[in-house]
Amino acid sequence: MKEQEAAIILAPGLLTTPHAKVTHGLLRRSARFEICAVVDADNTGRDAGELLDGEPRDIPVFASVEDALEHSREKGKSVQWCVVGIATHGGRLTDELRVMLKQAAESGIGLVNGLHDLACDDPGIAAAANAGGVEIVDLRKPRGIDELHFWTGEIRNVKAPRIAVIGTDCALGKRTTTRLLTDALNNAGVHAEMIYTGQTGWMQGGQFGFILDSTLNDFVSGELEHAVLKCERAISPDVMLLEGQSALRNPSGPCGAELLVSTQARGVILQHAPGRPYFEGYEEEQFAIPSIQSEIELIGHYGARVIAVTLNGEGMSDSELQSEKARLADLLKLPVICPLLDNVDELTAPVREFLLEQTA
Amino acid sequence: MKEQEAAIILAPGLLTTPHAKVTHGLLRRSARFEICAVVDADNTGRDAGELLDGEPRDIPVFASVEDALEHSREKGKSVQWCVVGIATHGGRLTDELRVMLKQAAESGIGLVNGLHDLACDDPGIAAAANAGGVEIVDLRKPRGIDELHFWTGEIRNVKAPRIAVIGTDCALGKRTTTRLLTDALNNAGVHAEMIYTGQTGWMQGGQFGFILDSTLNDFVSGELEHAVLKCERAISPDVMLLEGQSALRNPSGPCGAELLVSTQARGVILQHAPGRPYFEGYEEEQFAIPSIQSEIELIGHYGARVIAVTLNGEGMSDSELQSEKARLADLLKLPVICPLLDNVDELTAPVREFLLEQTA
Numbered sequence: 250m251k252e253q254e255a256a257i258i259l260a261p262g263l264l265t266t267p268h269a270k271v272t273h274g275l276l277r278r279s280a281r282f283e284i285c286a287v288v289d290a291d292n293t294g295r296d297a298g299e300l301l302d303g304e305p306r307d308i309p310v311f312a313s314v315e316d317a318l319e320h321s322r323e324k325g326k327s328v329q330w331c332v333v334g335i336a337t338h339g340g341r342l343t344d345e346l347r348v349m350l351k352q353a354a355e356s357g358i359g360l361v362n363g364l365h366d367l368a369c370d371d372p373g374i375a376a377a378a379n380a381g382g383v384e385i386v387d388l389r390k391p392r393g394i395d396e397l398h399f400w401t402g403e404i405r406n407v408k409a410p411r412i413a414v415i416g417t418d419c420a421l422g423k424r425t426t427t428r429l430l431t432d433a434l435n436n437a438g439v440h441a442e443m444i445y446t447g448q449t450g451w452m453q454g455g456q457f458g459f460i461l462d463s464t465l466n467d468f469v470s471g472e473l474e475h476a477v478l479k480c481e482r483a484i485s486p487d488v489m490l491l492e493g494q495s496a497l498r499n500p501s502g503p504c505g506a507e508l509l510v511s512t513q514a515r516g517v518i519l520q521h522a523p524g525r526p527y528f529e530g531y532e533e534e535q536f537a538i539p540s541i542q543s544e545i546e547l548i549g550h551y552g553a554r555v556i557a558v559t560l561n562g563e564g565m566s567d568s569e570l571q572s573e574k575a576r577l578a579d580l581l582k583l584p585v586i587c588p589l590l591d592n593v594d595e596l597t598a599p600v601r602e603f604l605l606e607q608t609a
Numbered sequence: 610m611k612e613q614e615a616a617i618i619l620a621p622g623l624l625t626t627p628h629a630k631v632t633h634g635l636l637r638r639s640a641r642f643e644i645c646a647v648v649d650a651d652n653t654g655r656d657a658g659e660l661l662d663g664e665p666r667d668i669p670v671f672a673s674v675e676d677a678l679e680h681s682r683e684k685g686k687s688v689q690w691c692v693v694g695i696a697t698h699g700g701r702l703t704d705e706l707r708v709m710l711k712q713a714a715e716s717g718i719g720l721v722n723g724l725h726d727l728a729c730d731d732p733g734i735a736a737a738a739n740a741g742g743v744e745i746v747d748l749r750k751p752r753g754i755d756e757l758h759f760w761t762g763e764i765r766n767v768k769a770p771r772i773a774v775i776g777t778d779c780a781l782g783k784r785t786t787t788r789l790l791t792d793a794l795n796n797a798g799v800h801a802e803m804i805y806t807g808q809t810g811w812m813q814g815g816q817f818g819f820i821l822d823s824t825l826n827d828f829v830s831g832e833l834e835h836a837v838l839k840c841e842r843a844i845s846p847d848v849m850l851l852e853g854q855s856a857l858r859n860p861s862g863p864c865g866a867e868l869l870v871s872t873q874a875r876g877v878i879l880q881h882a883p884g885r886p887y888f889e890g891y892e893e894e895q896f897a898i899p900s901i902q903s904e905i906e907l908i909g910h911y912g913a914r915v916i917a918v919t920l921n922g923e924g925m926s927d928s929e930l931q932s933e934k935a936r937l938a939d940l941l942k943l944p945v946i947c948p949l950l951d952n953v954d955e956l957t958a959p960v961r962e963f964l965l966e967q968t969a
Contacts, residue, residue, distance in 0.1 A: 339759050340827070365754045365827065391751060391825055394725045399699050400861040402894040462827035465751055467700070467725065469826055470862040498911065500870045501760040502830040506863040513860070534762040547910045550903065551858065 255326040256282035257317045258334035261345050264289040265300055267420050271363060271449045272334030276301050278428055280454025284308050285326045286317035288349065314352045332361040340365030347371055354378040363388040363448030388448045389463035398471040404512055407481045410607040411514035415493040415505045417538050420529050421522045421561045424449060426588045427492045430518065433593040434600060442486040444476050446494050461494050470511035477512050488604055497547055499528055500536055509551040516603045517548050517555045523573045524564030556603050557584040557596050615686040616642035617677045618694035621705050624649040625660055627780050631723060631809045632694030636661050638788055640814025644668055645686045646677035648709065674712045692721040692812065700725030707731055714738040723748040723808030748808045749823035758831040764873055767841045770967040771874035775853040775865045777898050780889050781882045781921040784809060786948045787852045790878065793953040794960060802846040804836050806854050821854050830871035837872050848964055857907055859888055860896055869911035876963045877908050877915045883933045884924030916963050917944040917956050
C-alpha cells in the first residue's frame with residue numbers, strides 16, 4: 250500500500266456517534282488514505298468534516314457505495330480502498346456492512362476492515378474480492394506465534410523516554426490527543442513519535458505499533474516492547490507517545506499496566522471526560538468511572554507520574570467544561586487542557602520538563 | 610475425555626526445575642489423568658513424587674517414551690494420553706519433545722500439549738496421529754471469535770463472592786495455593802470452586818475456567834466473566850477462587866487487574882516468594898519485584914483487600930522462611946502461611962470472615 254491512496258469510508262447509520270471513531274480519526278488525519286467520501290444514508294448530502302467538528306473538509310456523505318464511488322470518479326479520483334469506519338457491537342460485521350463490502354469488491358475496490366469479524370471469512374465477499382482481483386486487509390486477523398514477540402527486557406536500553414496516553418475510559422479521545430501532542434512536540438522542535446495500539450493508528454499511517462486487542466494475551470507486552478525497540482532503532486526520537494487502550498480499571502477489559510510496566514513509561518497524559526459518570530456501554534448497569542484523583546494515585550503505583558490532564562467535553566456545556574477545567578487544574582496542581590478546543594502547544598513545556606527530569 | 614484416563618508425562622531434562630510446573634501440578638493433583646510415569650533421562654529410576662516433595666507416589670521416571678509405556682503396560686495400565694509437562698522458552702516445542710510426541714502418537718497414544726507451538730502444526734506428529742487414529746489436544750490453540758465471549762456486566766448478578774489468588778511474580782505457586790485452599794474450604798464445609806486460568810488447571814480436571822494467555826486480549830475479561838457465570842449457574846458455590854496469572858507489575862506481561870475489576874473480586878490471597886528479588890527469567894537484568902506492602906496497596910486501589918499472604922520458600926532455609934513469616938505477619942497484620950509446609954486450614958477462618966463481610 251503506497252501513501253495516500255484514495256479511499257471511501259463506510260459508517261452506515263453511525264457517522265455522528267462515537268461508534269464511528271475510526272471514521273472520525275481518518276477525517277482528522279490520514280497519512281495512508283485520501284478520504285474521498287463517506288457512506289451513511291442518515292447524513293446524505295452533508296459534509297463529513299462539518300458533521301465532525303463544524304469544519305468542512307470537502308468530504309461528502311452518500312447513501313450508498315455506488316454513489317460514493319460515482320462521485321469520486323467524477324472528481325477524477327481512482328478509489329483503491331473501501332474502509333470499514335465503525336465499531337459495531339462485539340466487533341461483528343453487520344449484514345449492511347457485508348452487502349456494502351461485497352459491492353465495493355465487485356467494483357474492483359480493495360477492502361480494509363478492523364472488526365474482529367474478518368471480511369475474508371465471508372464467502373460472498375471473499376468470492377467477489379477474488380473475482381475482482383482485489384486485496385482484503387483484515388487488520389484484526391490474529392497473527393500466529395511465529396510473527397509475534399515475547400518481552401525480552403531490552404526495553405531498558407531504549408534511550409527515548411516513553412509517555413503513555415492513558416484514559417479513564419475507552420472511546421474518549423486518547424488516540425486524538427496522542428496524535429495532536431505528537432504533532433505539537435514536533436512543531437516545537439522535540440522529535441516525537443507515536444506508538445499506535447489500535448486499528449485507526451495503522452489506518453492513519455502509523456509506522457510503529459500493533460493492534461493490541463487482537464493480540465494473544467501472552468504476546469501483548471512483547472509486541473509493545475518490539476514496537477518501541479523498532480522505533481528507537483529506526484528513528485531514535487527524543488520521546489515516544491504510546492496510545493493507550495481502554496482504561497486501567499475498565500471492567501470490560503482493563504488495559505494500561507502493559508504500557509506502564511512493560512515499556513517503563515514514566516510519564517502519563519491522562520485523558521478524562523468529566524461529564525461521563527459511567528463506563529461507556531455500561532450506563533444502564535451504572536459501572537462508575539473512578540475519580541481522577543484515584544486514577545492519578547493508581548498510575549503513581551505503577552511508577553509513573555501524570556504530566557498533564559486532557560479533557561473530553563462530552564455531555565458538558567462550554568461553560569461547564571471551562572469551569573471543570575479550572576477546578577481540576579487547581580485541585581490537581583497539573584496542567585489541564587481540552588485538546589479539541591485549546592492549543593495543544595500548551596503541553597510542550599510540561600513535556601520538556603518531564604524529558605529533562607528523565608535524562609537528568 | 611473421561612475422568613482419570615491413564616497418562617504419561619514428558620519433562621525431559623527439566624523435572625526438578627520450575628519449568629516443569631505443569632508436571633508438578635499433575636503430580637500433586639489430577640482428576641483428569643492417572644499419571645503412570647514421567648519421562649526425563651536425567652532422573653531415570655527415581656520416583657517423581659519423591660523428587661517433587663520427598664513423598665513417593667509410585668510414579669517412576671524413565672529415559673524414554675518407550676520405557677514409560679512398557680512399564681505402564683506391565684502394570685496393567687492402558688495409557689491413553691501423553692502430556693507435555695514442561696514450559697519451554699517462548700512456548701516452543703523443542704526437537705526432543707517433537708520426537709517424543711511422534712513416538713507416542715505412533716504407539717497409538719493421544720497427545721496433550723499446552724505450549725504455544727501446536728503439536729497439530731508439526732507435519733510428522735500430525736501424520737503419526739492421523740495414522741494411529743489418535744487425538745491431539747492443543748490446549749493453547751487460539752479460539753476464533755465465534756467461540757469467545759465479550760464482557761457483559763452480568764457479573765454483578767453473581768452471588769458467590771470471588772477471591773483472586775494473585776502473586777508478586779509468575780511461577781511461585783498461585784495455582785497450588787488456589788487448589789489447596791479450595792480443598793481446605795470444602796473440607797471445612799464452605800462450598801468453594803476454583804476458576805482455572807492456565808493449562809494445568811484444565812489438565813488437573815478443572816470444570817470452570819479458560820486459558821488466559823492464549824486468549825485474544827479483547828476477550829480475556831469476557832471469558833473470565835463467562836467462566837464465573839457458568840460456575841454460578843451450574844453449582845452456585847459459596848465462594849469462587851480465581852487462579853491468578855503472572856503478577857500485577859510483571860514487566861514481561863502484567864496480569865491481575867482483569868481478575869479484580871472484571872470479576873469484581875473483593876478479596877485476594879497474595880502469594881509471595883520473599884527469597885526471590887527479581888522477576889523470574891529476568892535475574893540478569895535485575896528487574897526487581899516490588900515490596901509486598903506496595904503490592905497490597907496496589908490491590909487496595911483496585912477495590913480489593915488482601916485476606917492472607919501465602920509464602921513460597923524458594924531460596925530460603927527453613928529458619929529464614931519461619932522468621933520471614935513471623936516478620937510479615939507482624940508487619941502486615943495479616944495471616945501468613947506457607948501452603949506447602951503449614952496446614953492450609955488456617956486460612957478457612959479469615960476466608961469465612963471475608964465471606965461474612967461480603968454478604969453483610
